[in-house]
Amino acid sequence: MDYQKPKEKIDQRAARAWRVTGVVYLVFFLLLTLAFYILSNFFGPFPRWIGYSLGGLTVVVGVFAVGIIPAIRMRYWCYEIREHEVDIQYGIIVIRRSLVPMARIQHVDTEQGPILRHFKLATLSISTAGTTHKIPALKMTRALELRDLISSLARVSDEDV
Amino acid sequence: MFKAERAHPIMIFTAFFKQLRGFLLPMIFAVSFQFRRGDGLFENRYSLYFVLGFLALSLIGGFLRWFFFTYDYQEGVLHIRSGIFVKKERYIQKERVQTVNYKANVFYRLLDLVTLQIETAGGFKEPEIDIEAIHRSKAGRLRDGLKQQNNTAEGGEGTFQRPETAPEAPETQNPEKTQAYTVGYRRLALAGITSGGVGVILSFIAVIFGQTMAFVPEDWINRFFAVFQRTGVTVILSLVFFAFLLAWLISLLRFIIAYGEFRIEKGQGEILIRRGLLEQKELSIKTHRIQGIRITEGLLRQPFGYASVQVEVAGGASQQDGFKTMIHPLIHRGELPAFLALTVPERVYHQQVKPLPPRALRRYLIRSFLPLLPFPVAFYFIPGNLIWIGMIIFPLSALFGYFRYKDGGYRIDDKQLTLRYRLFARTTVLLKRKQIQSLKMQTNFLQKLRRLTSVNATILSAMMRAEFTLKDLELEDALEIWQWYQTGKSTKPPKTVIKEEMQ
Numbered sequence: 001m002d003y004q005k006p007k008e009k010i011d012q013r014a015a016r017a018w019r020v021t022g023v024v025y026l027v028f029f030l031l032l033t034l035a036f037y038i039l040s041n042f043f044g045p046f047p048r049w050i051g052y053s054l055g056g057l058t059v060v061v062g063v064f065a066v067g068i069i070p071a072i073r074m075r076y077w078c079y080e081i082r083e084h085e086v087d088i089q090y091g092i093i094v095i096r097r098s099l100v101p102m103a104r105i106q107h108v109d110t111e112q113g114p115i116l117r118h119f120k121l122a123t124l125s126i127s128t129a130g131t132t133h134k135i136p137a138l139k140m141t142r143a144l145e146l147r148d149l150i151s152s153l154a155r156v157s158d159e160d161v
Numbered sequence: 162m163f164k165a166e167r168a169h170p171i172m173i174f175t176a177f178f179k180q181l182r183g184f185l186l187p188m189i190f191a192v193s194f195q196f197r198r199g200d201g202l203f204e205n206r207y208s209l210y211f212v213l214g215f216l217a218l219s220l221i222g223g224f225l226r227w228f229f230f231t232y233d234y235q236e237g238v239l240h241i242r243s244g245i246f247v248k249k250e251r252y253i254q255k256e257r258v259q260t261v262n263y264k265a266n267v268f269y270r271l272l273d274l275v276t277l278q279i280e281t282a283g284g285f286k287e288p289e290i291d292i293e294a295i296h297r298s299k300a301g302r303l304r305d306g307l308k309q310q311n312n313t314a315e316g317g318e319g320t321f322q323r324p325e326t327a328p329e330a331p332e333t334q335n336p337e338k339t340q341a342y343t344v345g346y347r348r349l350a351l352a353g354i355t356s357g358g359v360g361v362i363l364s365f366i367a368v369i370f371g372q373t374m375a376f377v378p379e380d381w382i383n384r385f386f387a388v389f390q391r392t393g394v395t396v397i398l399s400l401v402f403f404a405f406l407l408a409w410l411i412s413l414l415r416f417i418i419a420y421g422e423f424r425i426e427k428g429q430g431e432i433l434i435r436r437g438l439l440e441q442k443e444l445s446i447k448t449h450r451i452q453g454i455r456i457t458e459g460l461l462r463q464p465f466g467y468a469s470v471q472v473e474v475a476g477g478a479s480q481q482d483g484f485k486t487m488i489h490p491l492i493h494r495g496e497l498p499a500f501l502a503l504t505v506p507e508r509v510y511h512q513q514v515k516p517l518p519p520r521a522l523r524r525y526l527i528r529s530f531l532p533l534l535p536f537p538v539a540f541y542f543i544p545g546n547l548i549w550i551g552m553i554i555f556p557l558s559a560l561f562g563y564f565r566y567k568d569g570g571y572r573i574d575d576k577q578l579t580l581r582y583r584l585f586a587r588t589t590v591l592l593k594r595k596q597i598q599s600l601k602m603q604t605n606f607l608q609k610l611r612r613l614t615s616v617n618a619t620i621l622s623a624m625m626r627a628e629f630t631l632k633d634l635e636l637e638d639a640l641e642i643w644q645w646y647q648t649g650k651s652t653k654p655p656k657t658v659i660k661e662e663m664q
Binding site: 084085093094095096097098099100101103104128129130131133 | 475595598599600601602603604605606609619620621622625626643646647
C-alpha cells in the first residue's frame with residue numbers, strides 16, 4: 001500500500017526565512033511589552049499581570065517562533081508532484097496530508113513576500129475550484145518550474161479519470 | 162418572437178406591498194411611540210398626513226416601476242429595461258443562463274402568473290434577475306427559449322466549472338413518461354412536527370416579546386404581574402406550555418406552507434422541483450451540476466426511519482433553501498434507493514457502512530465531553546445546587562459521543578464514496594470521485610499512536626465549497642479511501658469487508 005511520505009522537500013532556506021518572520025513577530029511583541037511599561041509609568045500603574053503575560057508571551061514567541069519551530073516545520077514539509085496528482089504533507093503535531101488530482105486543478109500561482117524574496121524563495125499556490133493548497137518556500141526557479149509543470153499536467157489529464 | 166412587453170399590472174400592487182413591508186417596522190415603532198406618549202392614534206394630524214403621503218408615494222412608485230419595466234427576448238438575447246430615474250438595461254445571453262426557476266405567490270397563482278428567476282453564470286454582480294408577474298404560458302415559452310441548446314453552452318462557463326460528466330447518458334425511459342415523486346400531507350405533517358423548527362420559532366417569539374415589552378404601558382405590566390401573584394406558578398407553567406405548543410404549531414404550519422404540494426420529477430438532464438402551498442416555487446437543477454447528496458436523519462426522525470435529502474449544487478448564486486436544496490423533505494430509508502435511482506442516477510445508497518474501529522470510541526467520548534469542561538468550574542463558582550444540570554448534561558453527551566462513534570463509517574462503491582457521521586443528526590453524504598476536489602488525511606500525534614486518522618473530502622457547493630470529515634478511521638481504511646481516490650480502484654471489495662465486519 002502506497003503510504004510513503006511524499007518524496008520532495010522544500011528548500012533548506014525555508015527555516016531561515018521563517019526564523020526571520022519569527023523575529024518580526026518577536027520585535028512586535030517586544031515593542032508591545034515596552035509600550036506597556038512606558039505607558040504604565042506615565043498613566044499610573046496598570047495591573048501587573050498584563051505586563052507579566054506580555055513578557056511571557058514575548059519569551060514564548062522568541063523560543064518557539066524563532067528558535068524551535070522553523071527547523072522542525074521545514075523538516076516535516078514534503079510534497080510530490082506526480083503525473084496525475086499533487087501530494088502534500090505537512091504539520092508537526094497534526095499531520096495533514098492532501099491529495100489534489102491534476103484534473104481538478106484550476107490554476108497555479110507563485111507568491112512571495114519581502115522575506116521570501118530576500119531568500120530567493122517563493123510559495124506555490126495550487127487552486128482547485130473549491131480549495132487552495134500551498135507549498136511554501138521553494139527555490140524561486142523551482143517554484144516557476146513546478147508551476148509550469150503542474151499547469152501543463154493539469155491541462156493534459158483534463159478528463160481521463 | 163417577443164416584442165417588448167410589460168408585466169401584468171398586478172405587479173404595481175406587489176411592488177407596493179413589498180415597499181410597505183420594508184417600512185412596516187419603522188411605522189409600527191413610530192405609531193406605538195405616539196401611543197405611549199399618550200396621544201391617540203393619529204391625534205396628531207401630521208402623522209396621519211405622513212402615513213397617507215407615504216402610502217400614496219409607494220403606490221405611485223409601484224406604478225412607475227411597473228410602467229418602466231419591460232422585457233423582450235430575441236434570438237437568444239433577453240433584454241430587460243427597468244428603472245424610474247436611473248435607467249438600467251440588461252442584455253442576457255442565453256448561453257450564460259444557468260437556471261430558470263419559477264416563483265408564484267398566492268395572488269399570482271389566482272391569476273396564473275409567475276415570477277421568473279434567472280440565474281446567470283459567473284459575474285458576481287447581480288447574478289440573479291427576476292421578471293415579475295408574467296403569465297405562466299409566456300414564462301414557459303421564455304424558459305424554453307433560454308434553455309434550448311444549453312448543453313453546448315456548458316463548456317463555455319469559464320474557469321469556474323469543468324463539465325463534470327460527459328453529456329447526460331442517453332435516457333432509458335421516455336422523457337414523457339417520467340415518474341414524479343409527490344409527498345402527501347400526512348407525511349408533510351410528520352416532517353413538520355419532527356423538523357426541529359420549534360427552537361427557531363421559540364427564539365423568534367422571545368425576540369418579538371422582548372421588543373414589544375418596551376412599548377407596553379407600565380401599568381399594564383403591573384396589572385399583569387398582579388394577576389400572577391394571585392394565581393401562582395401553575396399559570397406560568399401552563400403559559401410556557403402553551404408557548405411551546407404554539408411554537409410547534411407555527412413551525413408545523415410553516416413547514417406545510419413551504420413544502421406543501423411538493424413534487425419532484427426528472428426531466429432531461431435536470432430535476433424539477435415544485436413546492437409551496439401559498440407561494441409556489443419551481444426550480445430546476447441540472448443533474449451534472451449536482452456535486453453531492455446529503456441524507457440527514459434528524460434526532461426525532463431517525464427512530465422512525467425517516468430522513469430528508471438535500472443536494473449540493475455547484476455555482477448558482479443563491480438558493481432559497483439556505484444553500485442546500487431539499488429534494489425530499491421526508492423519505493423513509495426503504496424508499497431511498499428507488500428515489501435516488503430516479504432523481505439522481507449514478508448515486509447509490511446502502512444502509513450499511515464500514516464502521517469505525519472500537520478503539521476510536523474513547524476519542525469520540527472525550528471529544529463530546531470537552532465542551533463540558535467549563536461546567537464543573539461553573540458549578541464551583543455559581544451558588545445553588547446545580548448538580549441536576551450536570552446529571553442531565555453529562556450522560557447526554559456521553560450518549561451523543563457513543564452514537565457519533567457508532568454511526569461513523571464509510572463505504573466505497575465503484576465511483577462513489579459514502580461518508581456517514583453525526584453531530585446531532587445522522588448525516589450520510591454520497592460523493593462521486595470525480596467531484597471530490599481534494600482529499601485530506603489529518604492525523605494528530607495521539608491518533609498516530611493508535612493508528613487512527615481523520616479523512617476530509619471537499620466538494621464544490623453553492624457556498625464555494627463543502628467539506629465532509631469523518632474522524633478517527635482505521636489507518637488502513639483511510640488508506641483504502643486514499644488509494645481509491647488516487648487510482649479509482651479500491652483494494653478490498655467493500656461488500657466482503659462489510660460481511661466480515663458483521664460476522
